[in-house]
Amino acid sequence: MKLLPNIITLLRIAGSLGLLLCDVTGVAYWIIYGLCGISDIADGWLARKLKCVTKKGALLDSLADICFVACCTWKLLPIVELPQWLWLWAGVIVAIKIVNQISALVMYGHCSFPHTQANKATGFLLFIAAPMTVWSIIPITIVAAIATFAAIHEGHYIRTKKINNE
Structure with a gap:
């Protein structure tokens, strides 16, 4: 149970990379986008709730944030x-x-x-x-x-x- 926040964070990284395979105008892109955003809130909240906040988890969260922003930027910039x-x-x-x-x-x-x-x-x-x-x-x-x-x-x-x- 203590690994759940980090698993959610890793899933955000996977989802972010999955965005690269989706069409920005498609429903799949925006569903994954929303899930990644929700997971960003959920992993930190869950880590605090389960009392399993760690430096490694915080670093992983930051790396997942960077990955999410980079993937979204890569997909959105060509149309903006x-x-x-x-x-x-x-x-x-x-x-x-x-x-x-x-x-x-x-x-x-x-x-x-x-x-x-x-x-x-x-x-x-x-x-x-x-x-x-x-x-x-x-x-x-x-x-x-x-x-x-x-x-x-x-x-x-x-x-x-x-x-x-x-």
Whole structure:
């Protein structure tokens, strides 16, 4: 029973990879998309409920999140036209997150993916906004603003907290 949250997380990775095989306009894509989003909430909730929260589980969750976002991006970008300024903004967010990981490596000898409230909010809002981007860039612009704050907050957290003892 203690492995169930990690199994759900692994299923999210499998589902994310499964998205690559689906047509974005098809029902299967959106069913898998929804299940992956629900599993992102369920695995953490279940880990806390079963009192089996681990550093490895948190890292696996972060890797599953990255995989999900990467697969969705790969499928959605060809059908969405984003302005250049939004691409640049996304690049700045990615650069901040890379600097955060380099800071963690230098300071602690390992990467850190803190599950801050700002990061959780960004993930949830991105899950909701990504499908809406087909019709309007306003939702994804709002998410970009929140993601910028979350990335800066994550860096502050990494540089001011003892992440070794999370």
